[in-house]
Amino acid sequence: MTRILLHSAALLTVDRQDRVIDDGWLVIEDGRIADLGPASMRPGARGFDEVIDLSGHVLMPGLVNAHTHSAMILFRGHAEGQSLLTMDGWYNAIREPELAMVAEDMAPAVALSCAEMALSGTTTFCDQYFFAEEIAAAAATAGLRAVIAYGIVQLGDAARGTEELAKASAFVEGQRSADGRIIPWFGPHAPYVDNTEALLTEEVKVANRLGCGIHLHMACGPEDNELTLERYGTTASVALEKAGFFNGRIHAAHCLDLSDEDIAVFARAEAASVAHCASAGLRSGREAICPVVPLRETGVTVALGTDNVAANNAYDMVSEMRVAGLVASHREGRAQPVSSRELVRMATIEGARALGLDHEIGSLEIGKSADLVAIDISGPGYSNTPDLATLLVYSGSGRDTRHVFVAGEQLVRDRRLTRRPFGAIRSDYDAAYRAFWARVAAAKKAA
Template identity: 75%
Template sequence: MGSTLIHGATVLSVDAENRVFEAGFVAIHDGRISGVGPRDATPNPSGFDEVFDLTGHLVMPGLVNAHTHSAMVLFRGRSEGQSLLTMEGWYNSIREPELSLVASDIGPAVALSCAEMALSGTTTFCDQYFFAEEIADAVKDAGLRAVIAYGIVQLGDERRGAEELAKATAFLEHQRSADGRIVPWFGPHAPYVDNTEALLVEEVAVANEYGVGLHLHMACGPEDNEETQRRYGTTAAVALEQLGFFKGRIHAAHCIDLSDEDIAVFARAPHASVSYNASAGLRSGRSGICPAVSLRAAGVTVALGTDNVAANNSYDMVSEMRVAGLVASHREGVAQPLSSRDLIRMATIEGARALGLEHEIGSLEIGKAADIAAFDLSGAGYSETPDPETLLVYSGSGRDLRHLWVGGEQLVQNRSLTRRPFGDIRQTYSATYAEFWNRVQQARTDAKNKKAVA
């Protein structure tokens, strides 16, 4: 694969010591980081195939989007006035038109999402959706990393649940031997809301058999605990712990209604983490806010995610860091209970840890995969500062991403994609978008006519 030297930039290592190197360097050989350090330790550039003088840039680990649904870019701007963290809002805005999706819709949608993520600094994301094979193919074409959880929605239909479990298992078997940038998981959409207890038990058993994680929505709204409170007098998190659900790797999105007892459940679990999706939570209109500060104090890994771009409308993880920090300050009534450094760690190494990838990505350390983002801080809106982390979080934007590498391969160079032109991706997506929504409208018209005849 060759060698690359990046030098002259402010380098955020995000290692255990949070080392920051002014005018530092990162060296890459055969897709892996071979050196990180200060200016006076910079290797001789003549020994590298490519050399980038990134003076005026901030170089850091690629960002990890810990929760999204990449194919749902098709629904951007389609849920205004609806809360997607309630069953009614989700069903009306998303689930009903989803019934018109076909496999050929997925690739163009995911390609656009991957392009938007790459162009704003994200190198790895955690996805949960249907058509998982098509998502995986599109991610491979884009060159990003992804944990892809096959989304299982049962909605009371036992036969459907069994069929989806079988499809999810087949997905695991196929992708385990596929490209190493794709990690297959299970994705029970929401426990007790649209996955029955019996199906949850089966999902845990299969996930443990294959040694994979489960990515789910939890404590998103009032429906989440209704069933378990009625049956057991407790919350869904506690009921799931009693089922043995938390014995494996669990990554839960949203978690805005967690009780102290629920937080203790996460803290006791060997591999439980939370994706704090602040922007999506605010847009939902829910009064609850993920207790990120309390979770972290209890020792729980908390990562950051955008959720889908119907709930958020943006994949910009720099913006997500800012919103997460502001919302935490509001929730706790304390100025910056999550520091800028905390937020950067949550968007990098903690996201990697939540996905079981902390030994491979999430920090700039020798031996790790060279997943690297370089932001240009020389333009308007930036200025000299003793704190480059706060500069990025509270003054920065993902739109200032200039270069991006995944596994040492440069996917973004001078703000342009290297594998496939963005214009081509957008043109293909636009045609797919029109076809999909025409199909949705036709399905609605047919249903209305059928009802009128009846």
């Protein structure tokens, strides 16, 4: 039994009472939070395997990146001038080069993504992409907690859709990890644009049978609704509700173009959530902004995600909180309609809830898994404040993360990865990056 005492930190618990403990401590025992409290109740150092002084730090739940495509780090900087939230932009900048991908590209790409996430305070991420088995293996090697959604792209080919659903089912049945860190889901890319209504409804039925969720893109642009408006006179969300799609756990990314009626669909669903990717939305050039305030007012769970780092270019979830707060103010036309504490919740417990993991992670509470991060707030850019959440969101950076634990295992110690050196990860990635883009160039030349 391993026991660790973390002490002298400001605790952002993100619990039901949203408690902030200015000078707090926390005990990790066998991978779980065994106890926590204020300095006046702090236990002595005897009986602990390790005691870590966190003076000048905030200790909080690990951040949850609720939407990304980790292998797409290979595309960082390759989508300038393209809107990845349109079919043309996605196809031209991403889909065509993707055809040159091979399974061997995944491990080095995902390893670097996981390293960047861990080093900026993310302990859980939700991924949707091809080569799901390789991505799951790489995430497991990195030690992060991950929901891995098997990417399904049909593109009008019914036989392909059936085949992909069968492969996704086999993936879900075979990939549940014994330690609970890897959680397999289905990942249809988007409704109607490249997954038909028939396939989507079948995916829900199979997902419910297998006990997994569905992660997809929704309401990214007008073209998402073109077919259903022509066929039914309704938006895609309304049409899918009528077809029974929202009978499962549905986690939808982006959701920029939700009408009031669409919001009501999400509110009526038993387990529907939204991953708001504020930075990616702004970079896309879309005028629409995810209606976070109306969604939350109707009780819909809204989490935060970075999207891929071709659309965003960074995995810093602290920065993502700040951008989400700014765009909410812009959309609603008033100052801070989403408070700093709400933004912290969206990046932690709400992300956990969206993924069906809020019983296990997302807050500092006794009995939960010790997925937590310590962020150094003693350096430049930080100062005394009456509101720790505001300091973190609007002054902070994920790059100030100093320690990271997942299930009690310390993955980052003093800003260094513990499982594998960052230099080795970066070296392997650099070689994979060069090989991938050489393949893309060769394919273009051959065509």
